[in-house]
Amino acid sequence: MERYQGKKVVIIGATSGMGLATAKMLLDGGARVLVTGRSKAGVESAQKELGNSGVVVASDARSLTEIDALASRVKAEFDTFDLLFVNAGFAVFAPLENTTEAMYDEMFNLNAKGPFFAVQKLAPLINRGGAVVLTTSVANVKGMPGVAAYGAAKAALRSFARVLAAELLPREIRVNAVTPGPIDTPILNKAFPEKDAAAEVARQMREANPMKRFGTPEEIAKAALFLAFEATFTTGAELPVDGGWSQL
Numbered sequence: 001m002e003r004y005q006g007k008k009v010v011i012i013g014a015t016s017g018m019g020l021a022t023a024k025m026l027l028d029g030g031a032r033v034l035v036t037g038r039s040k041a042g043v044e045s046a047q048k049e050l051g052n053s054g055v056v057v058a059s060d061a062r063s064l065t066e067i068d069a070l071a072s073r074v075k076a077e078f079d080t081f082d083l084l085f086v087n088a089g090f091a092v093f094a095p096l097e098n099t100t101e102a103m104y105d106e107m108f109n110l111n112a113k114g115p116f117f118a119v120q121k122l123a124p125l126i127n128r129g130g131a132v133v134l135t136t137s138v139a140n141v142k143g144m145p146g147v148a149a150y151g152a153a154k155a156a157l158r159s160f161a162r163v164l165a166a167e168l169l170p171r172e173i174r175v176n177a178v179t180p181g182p183i184d185t186p187i188l189n190k191a192f193p194e195k196d197a198a199a200e201v202a203r204q205m206r207e208a209n210p211m212k213r214f215g216t217p218e219e220i221a222k223a224a225l226f227l228a229f230e231a232t233f234t235t236g237a238e239l240p241v242d243g244g245w246s247q248l
């Protein structure tokens with residue numbers, strides 16, 4: 001029998017990067033997968049990559065109306081499901097003096113508020129014994145210049161993992177966070193559209209990392225699926241996948 005046979009999984013933010021890698025790993029293992037993304041181009045390319053076996057839905061992870069619509073779609077596709085992986089996120093890099101109210105709100109809406117209400121609205125459909133995995137960031141715990149609003153929003157998400165783990169315990173749903181360090185995905189080029197700037201930030205991150213490299217999306221996928229399906233005595237925790245950056 002395939003590793004994830006019979007499992008039904010919803011991934012919010014999986015049209016590229018680590019979410020997409022997780023969706024592919026699940027499909028390869030026999031799971032049914034519904035993923036979301038925001039941009040039309042991302043939704044179309046993910047549908048091509050996942051083929052007919054993956055359901056790809058356009059849904060803005062910041063919008064409560066769209067999260068409600070997503071819950072209805074999930075109910076129609078799956079009725080109930082086993083894993084909610086809340087992975088959509090983005091980092092705006094700006095120092096204190098350049099951070100606008102709009103940037104601040106964007107960071108909290110996407111990285112904290114949206115995920116909170118996604119869990120609220122989708123948890124009722126998660127089977128007993130199921131799991132929630134939230135994607136936080138090494139920026140939760142590192143004082144990295146330029147990511148105050150992003151780091152604080154992800155720290156809020158890390159805090160949700162503890163409280164929601166306690167609240168969902170009676171339904172036997174575990175809630176954990178996977179905490180990436182620098183991972184080789186399209187996010188850096190989205191944050192720094194100028195090619196030289198992205199390359200310089202990547203160089204600095206590689207240099208600062210104890211393992212002197214970026215992680216791969218598949219390394220996050222393996223950790224998220226470990227938390228979801230194998231770490232059955234673990235809840236409210238965070239698993240750093242960061243080359244040792246937060247610990248060494």
Ligand SMILES: NC(=O)c1ccc[n+]([C@@H]2O[C@H](COP(=O)([O-])OP(=O)(O)OC[C@H]3O[C@@H](n4cnc5c(N)ncnc54)[C@H](OP(=O)(O)O)[C@@H]3O)[C@@H](O)[C@H]2O)c1
Pocket residue numbers: 012013014015016017018019036037038039040042043059060061062087088089090091110135136137138179180181182183184185186187188190
């Ligand atoms: N890569 C890293 O170094 C790193 C480090 C620490 C934490 N993280 C976190 O890891 C997660 C995944 O990032 P990634 O590196 O894999 O980036 P990515 O390749 O840019 O993937 C992000 C995914 O989230 C989706 N998304 C973004 N905004 C959305 C919105 N408003 N509504 C719905 N979907 C949305 C994107 O879809 P669209 O492209 O269509 O918007 C995409 O599918 C994020 O939460 C990020 O903050 C990444």
